[in-house]
Amino acid sequence: MSDNQNLLAEQRRALILDEVRRRGGVRVNELTRRLNVSDMTVRRDLDALARQGVVEKVHGGAVPVVEASTHEPGFEAKSALELSAKEDIARAAAGLAVPGSAIALSGGTTTYALAHHLLDVPDLTVVTNSVRVADVFHSAQHTGSAGDRRPGAATVVLTGGVRTPSDALVGPVADQAIRSLHFDILFIGVHGISVEAGLSTPNLAEAETNRRFVAAARRVVVVADHTKWGTVGLSSFAQLSDVDTLVTDAGLPAQARQEMAEHLPGLIVAGEDEAAHGQGG
Structure with missing residues (x-):
């Protein structure tokens, strides 16, 4: 994957995380329309954010992770x-x-x-x-x-x-x-x-x-x-x-x-x- 593609992925994931936090959750079909990308791309982005520990995947979308006050991301x-x-x-x-x-x-x-x-x-x-x-x-x-x-x-x-x-x-x-x-x-x-x-x-x-x-x-x-x-x-x-x-x-x-x-x-x-x-x- 090229540097430009990596950057686009990072930008998409930042937008997705912001939407999750702002609204308390998002659905995959909403994100595909808003970001103009495929269902598979959105699911990969949600997988990546879930691995980072900042969202929790649920059926059809994702919700924010409620972090403990002692949690410190790397x-x-x-x-x-x-x-x-x-x-x-x-x-x-x-x-x-x-x-x-x-x-x-x-x-x-x-x-x-x-x-x-x-x-x-x-x-x-x-x-x-x-x-x-x-x-x-x-x-x-x-x-x-x-x-x-x-x-x-x-x-x-x-x-x-x-x-x-x-x-x-x-x-x-x-x-x-x-x-x-x-x-x-x-x-x-x-x-x-x-x-x-x-x-x-x-x-x-x-x-x-x-x-x-x-x-x-x-x-x-x-x-x-x-x-x-x-x-x-x-x-x-x-x-x-x-x-x-x-x-x-x-x-x-x-x-x-x-x-x-x-x-x-x-x-x-x-x-x-x-x-x-x-x-x-």
């Missing part, structure tokens, strides 16, 4: 979800980074997407507890056959720690590394976000490391697609009052937007806000 499983939303969010969030500043990036697939867009921001100092994020910057640091350092390339500090299923380094080693640092801005991904629980994760050690990140940052920017709204993990690590800006995508429901706007100083809806800005000149 990096690869999460990477295939909400691809276009994460890309929109990453592009919008990158515009908040100031050249020459010290920034922190937590682990996660949305911050991983963001890292690629931050490569164009010169002279950053980046502290991260994500091996994947660190690799993005490392791969772009050197140019030419001699391996010379690229002008303006970021200086990257990778914390130590114990690796989680989402490829974040957490625990006492990571906490100690972050404790003495100060960041101009923190970009942080979340497992869930809600008015009552704030920002949460299913991993207790990651929650503590995230608390250290939040405490060390002058400005906290949450990067989270609309599917994170209303999800609550085992451990809360920050309240909405700790957040300066939420960067999300256009799939966030109107009621959620209203609630977020009431509790957060800044709300950026990627794509929509960018378009409005462009029209305004």
